[in-house]
Amino acid sequence: MNLAYQEGQDMKAFLTENKDQFEHELLQEAVNVREKIEEIQLIGNINLIDNAHRLVTYVVEQKEADLIEFSKQEGVAWAKYKLTLTFKLEWVQAIRRTLWKFLQFYSHLRDNSSDDTDDFFVLEKKINDFIDKFLNSFFLSYSTYKDKLIESQSKLVENLSVPLIPVTTAMCVLPLIGTIDESRMKTIEEKVLMEIGEQRIQTLILDLSGIAEMEEVVVDHLMKVIEGVSIMGSEPIITGVRPEVVRKMIDLGINLEKKAETKGSLQQALSDFFITSSTEK
Incomplete structure (x- = not known):
């Protein structure tokens, strides 16, 4: 070289x-x-x-x-x-x-x-x-x-798994879709309670129509989330509970109606909300 x-x-x-x-x-x-x-x-x-x-x-x-x-x-x-x-x-x-x-x-x-x-x-x-x-x-x-x-x-991913959708300044919808395990439920709890405090959400609709099955521990955690929503001063409304989930709650001795107002579908809950709001005006 x-x-x-x-x-x-x-x-x-x-x-x-x-x-x-x-x-x-x-x-x-x-x-x-x-x-x-x-x-x-x-x-x-x-x-x-x-x-x-x-x-x-x-x-x-x-x-x-x-x-x-x-x-x-x-x-x-x-x-x-x-x-x-x-x-x-x-x-x-x-x-x-x-x-x-x-x-x-x-x-x-x-x-x-x-x-x-x-x-x-x-x-x-x-x-x-x-x-x-x-x-x-x-x-x-x-x-x-x-x-x-x-x-x-x-x-x-956490934010996408807890898609809080504002309907009005006082009301939000949380559609839950897919598999819900204990880890995701904890994420949902943290996100929901934090958003209620920050956005001063008065009514929270949890739509469960996208969930076909829940494990016992997840159902129990869901009840705690609903209680937490109430304690934060927000009114929880549950919509779209599928028969499989209802049977699981019955087997566990859970009376969902004592925890939150229930509606057959998200559409019904939104319709009732706006009808009530217009009547009050």
Whole structure:
């Protein structure tokens, strides 16, 4: 390999002058990643080649603050665009191997024949420590972003699972659909009681027409939710209770009418509400 070297040239200048050869050797090392370079560029606007040179510069110049900040940016980008961590690890390790190869060339070109073992181990520790710091910070940033994303998605799912629909400023409808387990019922309880307090809901219609079956523990929790609604000063109205659920309540000895007003359907409850409201006016 024909490498350019000028007498007294420092390591950074040597790597900069032989940039093209460094890239060629790096791509030979990163066998799997080199086929994905253009794809990664298109997906996340991430230029792996430029970023490799940037990482090498921070490592060689021992710029720790810049290296950590860069690693955080990279971690967020790879997490945001769901890029494969295996490629990132292979790429950084290829950069490590290539950098050491060029450091060896640099040493030979300087005719450094003193074979100072202590100097070598000092350099080895500096270079590898910095690359390891980059990887550690990258993975921490990646994981943190992923955790925040999962948390925000969980909150979104929770909000979608408790779709409180305002009908008037004083009345809301909560249509419950699908499978209701104890965990979801707890979410419903927290969301309903919080919204009643914040929005000052006076009437809450819980429509159960979308639920065909409830476990005993869920039925019991539902009764507690209804009691909580009443305690908060809101009038609970239950609509659309299906025969299967009614039988379950009968078997459990629950008298729903003592807990809340019941209506056959949501349409009936809304109709009765607006008729009552217009009569009162």
